[in-house]
Amino acid sequence: MFGFLKRKIKEFITGTKKEIEKETKEEKGPGERAIERAEKEIREKTKKEEKEKVEEKPKEKSEKKEAIEEFEEKGKKEKLEEKEEKEAEEKRDGLFTRFKKIFVSKKLGEDDFNNFFDKLELILIENNVALEAIDALRENLRKELVGKEIKRKELEKEIENALKNAISSLLIDSFDLIEKIKTELKEKKPYVIVFFGINGSGKTTTIAKIAYMLKTHNITSVLAAADTFRAASIEQLEKHGKNLGIEVIKQKYGADPAAVAFDAIAHAKAKAIDTVLIDTAGRMHTKTDLLREMEKICRVAKPSLKIFVGEAITGNDAVEQAKAFNETVGIDAIILTKADVDEKGGATISVSHVTKKPILFLGVGQEYGDLKRFNKKEILEKIFD
Ligand SMILES: Nc1nc2c(ncn2[C@@H]2O[C@H](COP(=O)(O)OP(=O)(O)O)[C@@H](O)[C@H]2O)c(=O)[nH]1
Ligand SMILES: [Mg+2]
Structure with missing residues (x-):
């Protein structure tokens, strides 16, 4: 995870150190x-x-x-x-x-900083960091570095720390989903979660992972096959349900997704099931269609939580999708899948800043247990240590 980004940042910090060392020699x-x-x-x-x-x-x-x-x-x-x-x-x-x-110390001026950041910017773009996030990083770093007296001996550490802090401030602390569900279940049952995202982003797989996680915490769930559009999507969800011993509520292909969601909630109410996890189709052929369909599901299901599921490896595309879903239906949190095969990390760094919503989990494989709670500290360690 993040191997490419990590290597690039390391090279950049060492390169900057050498450059500033050369400059301090010349300038002194x-x-x-x-x-x-x-x-x-x-x-x-x-x-x-x-x-x-x-x-x-x-x-x-x-x-x-x-x-x-x-x-x-x-x-x-x-x-x-x-x-x-x-x-x-x-x-x-x-x-x-x-x-x-x-x-042997150097005070970084505005020109030094711009020169320094121009190079960093290329690395960030290469690693799929969104432009909005790059702008925020520039401002955060400027505050940390410009006018600061940096000792040559501490140069590497100083640059690394500044960059770490700047990236850290782009990431929003996530919340504990299990705790949140447990708390809300005391007030109201069922706890309804809708999953949004385009085709193939990992929604169905992630729903199965979440259902498995809830089960390990003694929270019951029912799955709603509200992706009535994509071929084999209902069977795929049913297969997971069978594997996990969890019920799946379905209708025919082409049925109204909102109606499936409604059925699943009614079922949960009747059977005193704690949570309803609603799978949806990621149809994005036109924004208006998607808006109408998603809005209807939300109106009917009145979800406690709306989660956007995106592929970490698609970088900027995932960020753009998250933004689009957030603007149309409003999302509460994000899950990025396929982080196990993402060497760049751009989406992970940018998506929270762009949407102002936290990343809850990272999908790190295809097994039910491959869902990792998002941890800011761990991400920074992965990039820098
Ligand atoms: N490596 C990896 N593959 C994943 C992950 N999540 C989902 N997938 C795979 O991505 C493909 C599409 O997933 P699916 O759940 O069908 O996406 P959906 O169309 O959004 O429902 C499947 O082959 C999954 O096994 C993940 O975290 N890591
Ligand atoms: Mg699916």
Whole structure:
């Protein structure tokens, strides 16, 4: 998951680090020259002082000393000189290191940032991040980076953290569906969920996964085969129902989907079933048709939750679909399927920002258990660690 994006971001951060390092070296020219001059002066001054000290001493004593004493004295003197030289050297080093520390940092200006972001933007586009999300990332990153003094040593970490924070603020924290259902069941039964999304996005499979998950939490459900349009869709849902021991309410192909939804809800009420999961057809031949059909289902079923199901791998298309469904019927949450085969992650990064709705789950395979609760922290770890 997100392998391609992760690799690209890593390359980008390392590349930016190298570039800024090169720039800091070039830009510190005049400053460094000033330091070098100061250093040279200090070094010369220290040397001069040392020399004076050394020269003063023999003058006082040499005339009075015997040859041996003189010899001994010389030995002591040399040792003392050595010690003093070492101390002075340490002092110079300390000073030099301190100067160096000041000049290995870089303050990012507006131009630096634009240059930096232009390159990042290409990577984000390549990874299917939606333009609206890219714009938001640019603003978030600008706030984090422009005018900030960045130490060369911390460059990589700083860029990574800034990017992590910027992406994090695009993702909306999701809620715990099981907890939500349990709470609402205390007030009203059944809890009705409608699943929207285009053909092949994974709606039927996801409904089966959700039904399986509910079952493991002792929440009962009934499935409504309200996709009366697509060939074999009813049989597909029935097969899942059989596998999971969950009832499927159906009518004939071509029947009114809203009527199927109505039947399923009536059935749940009669049998005291906790939830109704409504499968729909993803007909998108014209927006008006879809609007009418979906609106009717919603009017009849009065769902507690409207979930958009999209394929993570389709990137921008999934984001555009989510936007269209949100504008027509209004969605409450998102499930992105096929995240297991999505190396780019663009839809996952963008869809919440564009719709302002949370991602609840990621589909990560074709088994019933392959539904992963969306976790912001985990996503960021997948991209960066
Ligand atoms: N790898 C993978 N395949 C999935 C996932 N979810 C659904 N699929 C597959 O996608 C195809 C279409 O799914 P389906 O549920 O029929 O889509 P629908 O037309 O929206 O109902 C099927 O072959 C599913 O097995 C997923 O999370 N990962
Ligand atoms: Mg289907």
